[in-house]
Amino acid sequence: MKDYPEAGELSKRIQAFQSILQNNNIDGALILQSADIVYFCGTYQNAQLYIPAFGCPVLMVRRSMERIDPTIIPLEVKVFRNSKDIGDILLAKGISESATLGMELDVVPVNIFRRLERIISCSFVDVSQYIKELRMVKSSYEISLLRDSAAMLENVFCSIPGLLKEGISELELAAEIELIARRSGHIGLIRVRGFNQDFYYGSLLAGSNGGVPSYFDGPLGGTGLCPAFPFGVSRHLIGVGEPIMVDYVGTVNGYQVDMSRVFALGYLPDDLLYAQEVAIAIQNTIASHARPGVLWSRLYDMAISMAEEAGLSKYFMGCDEKVKFIGHGIGLELNELPIIGKGINKELQTNMALAIEPKFVFPGRGAVGVENTFIVTPVGLERLSQLTDVEVIV
Incomplete structure (x- = not known):
């Protein structure tokens, strides 16, 4: 049974995705889909992952925090209880009305997207194809x-x-x-x-x-x-x-x-x-x-x-x-x-x-x-x- 990937493995994936965001003028991406969260974090919980184009990503965990080892995952880990908490965290990370936020619009349910739309004032774009193309070449x-x-x-x-x-x-x-x-x-x-x-x-x-x-x-x-x-x-x-x-x-x-x-x-x-x-x-x-x-x-x-x-x-x-x-x-x-x-x-x-x-x-x-x-x-x-x-x- 293998454990988490090494932090260096996860860092390479995150940095490669950040380069894609930078090259396409996207300020950051909010990742919700389970396989994509596993890809960038090495684990899955009830969580949402924000990857900025520059800087340290943040994993927002609803449950279960006790199953997350923040010493292994190369990103910031925060607790969230509701969608407003996500909005506050993203606002603190620089996502405002002038920002462009990527999401996996091929799989995110409409009701979740609409809820986030009401809470986060910014422009939304689909980044699902970028993630799928990144994931198709294996380490x-x-x-x-x-x-x-x-x-x-x-x-x-x-x-x-x-x-x-x-x-x-x-x-x-x-x-x-x-x-x-x-x-x-x-x-x-x-x-x-x-x-x-x-x-x-x-x-x-x-x-x-x-x-x-x-x-x-x-x-x-x-x-x-x-x-x-x-x-x-x-x-x-x-x-x-x-x-x-x-x-x-x-x-x-x-x-x-x-x-x-x-x-x-x-x-x-x-x-x-x-x-x-x-x-x-x-x-x-x-x-x-x-x-x-x-x-x-x-x-x-x-x-x-x-x-x-x-x-x-x-x-x-x-x-x-x-x-x-x-x-x-x-x-x-x-x-x-x-x-x-x-x-x-x-x-x-x-x-x-x-x-x-x-x-x-x-x-x-x-x-x-x-x-x-x-x-x-x-x-x-x-x-x-x-x-x-x-x-x-x-």
Whole structure:
């Protein structure tokens, strides 16, 4: 179990963000979102973080102060009880009518924003994109946490073949896998940025349930257990010859990795085996071409071309409702930058973390494919898990 990052790690992140604020004539930023507070403070409590363009940031803690160690966090720590206290603290820090204050307007609820608007007299601007771009390049410390999560999740996936048996339900199998994950140190929480993006561990989809489309912005869906949460694992009983797609997120110490594998009892039909081989080939081709300076869209176009050449474009990354990406950044949140997607002409950078997930969805039959988490190095992608990509037949 790792503790707070070293103060120097947090100071570098804060200083990098302050440079962004200075370059964009923003006087300071009020950070409210949990993952962003963890990024700059190394911990999360019921708190709000003010980072000025110049000077020492202040963490305003509502509760619990006794769980904050101000000797470790390289900033000022104050108690606040209500929104007026925040206004008073920011006014003392120089935020007045002529100031420009940044906020994470992609995620801050409107009622909280309106309340702050009434209390703090200044101009507000959105700084969420600056924070997301800062967070997409990982430090060596962050990469070490990703390695911890990958090692845990790889061990969990290695246990799955021993749990498979005909007639077990998806729900029962998921419960057994998730018990092993928790015992292995999985913290359970999957952070996903955005509104109504609830998520739990990941997806386990067998047979026809793997072919059900998703409301979630991903290629896999599933019926879920009830209409109130129609996503993921169901009570479907697993049978011989069905693809069992396990797509789970692993998180230890707050940093997440994403992994998918296909299992089956007895056999898989030849056409699904072929699609699985194509998915692995797409992943490996992307991994061999991805390096700093390569456009995100180029990798996406490469994957689309390979699916078309294989005669499987109809089923690639969804069937009737396809997603427009084949990979995504990952770290404190599941859906970080970069987005390896259509028409996004930005370049890969060293130390980005990304999950590559070529998948094929066959309505009424199921899903196949693969997913691994990689780090962009100066010479290409480094894969965090060495677990075989080939489907496992039990």
